[in-house]
Amino acid sequence: MNMEAFxxxxxxxxxxxxxxLTSVLLRxxxxxFLFDCGEGTQVSLxxxxxxxxxxxxxxxxxxxxxxxxxLPGILMLNAQVDRTEPLYIYGPPKIKEYVETSRRxxxxxINYPIxxxxxxxxxxxxxxxxxxxxxxxxxxxxICVGYTLEELDRPGEFxxxxxxxxxxxxxxxxAQLQQGFEVKAADGSIVKPEQVLGQKRSGRKFSxxxxxxxxxxxxxxxxxxDLLVCEGMFENELIDQAKEKKHMTASQAATIARDAEVRxxxxxxxxxxxxxxxxxxxxxxAKEVWPKAELSRDRMNIEIPYVD
Numbered sequence: 001m002n003m004e005a006f007x008x009x010x011x012x013x014x015x016x017x018x019x020x021l022t023s024v025l026l027r028x029x030x031x032x033f034l035f036d037c038g039e040g041t042q043v044s045l046x047x048x049x050x051x052x053x054x055x056x057x058x059x060x061x062x063x064x065x066x067x068x069x070x071l072p073g074i075l076m077l078n079a080q081v082d083r084t085e086p087l088y089i090y091g092p093p094k095i096k097e098y099v100e101t102s103r104r105x106x107x108x109x110i111n112y113p114i115x116x117x118x119x120x121x122x123x124x125x126x127x128x129x130x131x132x133x134x135x136x137x138x139x140x141x142x143i144c145v146g147y148t149l150e151e152l153d154r155p156g157e158f159x160x161x162x163x164x165x166x167x168x169x170x171x172x173x174x175a176q177l178q179q180g181f182e183v184k185a186a187d188g189s190i191v192k193p194e195q196v197l198g199q200k201r202s203g204r205k206f207s208x209x210x211x212x213x214x215x216x217x218x219x220x221x222x223x224x225x226d227l228l229v230c231e232g233m234f235e236n237e238l239i240d241q242a243k244e245k246k247h248m249t250a251s252q253a254a255t256i257a258r259d260a261e262v263r264x265x266x267x268x269x270x271x272x273x274x275x276x277x278x279x280x281x282x283x284x285x286a287k288e289v290w291p292k293a294e295l296s297r298d299r300m301n302i303e304i305p306y307v308d
Contacts, residue, residue, distance in 0.1 A: 003028045003204055003304040005227055007296040008044035012211075012233055012247075012269040013066055015039050018276060020298055021066045022269050024229055025050060026149065026206055031128070034058045034074075035147060035208045035229075041070035042077060044299050053081045057126055059133065060091030061210055062144035063098055072102045079111050086113035090125045090135070092143040093118050121145040130154075131203070136221045138212035140246045146212070148222060151203025154306075155180060155193070163196045201308045207262075210269045213243065214252040219259040227304050228257055229296065232267030235281050250282035254289035263307070266296040 004027050009020030021038025025045070032055045034041075045052045052074070061067055071089075078087060089099060096116045103110065119125050121135040130152045135145040158178050160170075167185035168174065176183050180193050207222035210231040222228050232250035234242045242249050250267060257265035267286065270279060279295055286293035296302075 001029045003206070005206065005229065005302045005304060006044075006048055006050065007229070007266070007268065007298060007300040007302070008041050008048075009038050010268045010270060010296045010298055010300075011038070011066075012231075012271060014272050016272055018298070019270070019272075020044055021069070022210055023070060024208060024268070025055075028131070028149070030054070031056050033126075033133070033149065036061055036067045036210065037070040037074055038066050039069040042073050048299055048301075053078060053083055055087065056085070057088040057090065057133075059125070059135075059147050059208070060089065060095050061138070061146065061208070062092055062140060062142055063094045064142065064211065067211070068095075068098060071099070072106060072108070075099070075103070075110065075114065076106075076108055079109050083112040086115050088126065089114065089116045090119055091116075092121075092145055094143075119145065136217075138209065138218070139215055140211045140213070144211050146207065146209040146218065146221060148208075148225070149206045151205070153200040153203055156198030156200050159196050159198065163191070166191045166195060168196070201306070204304050204306060206304060209256070211246070212248060213246045214248050214255070216259075219256050222256065222262060223260045225260065225262040226264065226307070227302060228260070228262045228265040229268050230256060230265055231269040232282055232286060232293075233269050233271050236285055238271075250286040250293070251289050254286035254293045257293065258290040264292070264294070264302070265290065266294045266300075266302065268296045 006025040008023035011019040020040025022036045023038045023041040024035045026033045099116050121137045124132050125135050126133040133149045138144040173183040205225045207225040207228045230253040232253035233247040234249045
């Protein structure tokens with residue numbers, strides 16, 4: 001099952017000609033999840049030729065303008081197709097008021113169900129048969145949350161030789177064993193999944209953190225992530241400004257990645273004071289703490305493979 005993240009915008013505060021505002025699309029096989037929806041989100045979706053009409057749910061970190069100004073356009077865009085499935089929108093208090101007010105003031109034509117759920121972190125906000133998405137509290141100038149998508153463990157690898165030894169014929173019974181069901185062998189004996197399956201294999205974890213003061217607790221929430229997309233807004237020299245505005249430096253993002261033992265971390269939500277060339281300053285400071293640190297860029301595509 002493929003999983004990949006698309007950085008639709010990596011900027012903070014204000015859009016630049018070459019940098020849209022923060023938004024990340026996570027594609028997990030047939031599921032599409034959008035994390036924040038800054039200005040320019042539609043543009044990147046179009047340029048990447050992504051099937052935006054299949055977005056299942058939108059997860060908003062907080063209701064500052066640079067994280068939600070693309071949302072009305074996405075809602076109206078979905079009304080241009082024959083959509084019958086509900087669109088779920090999750091976020092802290094005020095997100096419901098924002099959506100409802102936008103619909104009313106803009107007199108939106110909406111022909112599909114929109115379900116808005118205000119959340120109080122920490123909590124599980126969305127789930128499927130083999131994954132769940134959890135929100136956890138951050139520390140910003142208004143209520144803000146981070147998100148993790150975590151897959152459940154997968155069954156171990158199927159051993160066909162063992163299945164044959166136990167008298168299970170090739171066919172549907174093999175599939176049932178792989179799905180965790182007991183089956184009856186040719187001689188009438190019961191064969192259990194654990195007799196033909198190896199050790200369980202881990203699922204994957206994606207984490208999204210933006211607009212917060214550095215907190216030690218964040219590392220615990222994102223621990224073991226296969227991909228962490230994390231705010232690294234300022235350089236060390238501006239740490240006082242970061243504290244005042246309740247943001248993080250690149251070094252602090254790298255500290256979280258190091259302490260959480262993530263496999264990959266890409267920074268996001270850069271201050272508009274930095275041109276793309278000047279972002280190298282943030283990258284170098286992050287690498288001094290965690291050498292594997294990376295910069296995200298608009299329309300960057302990041303594969304999230306299984307470890308085993």
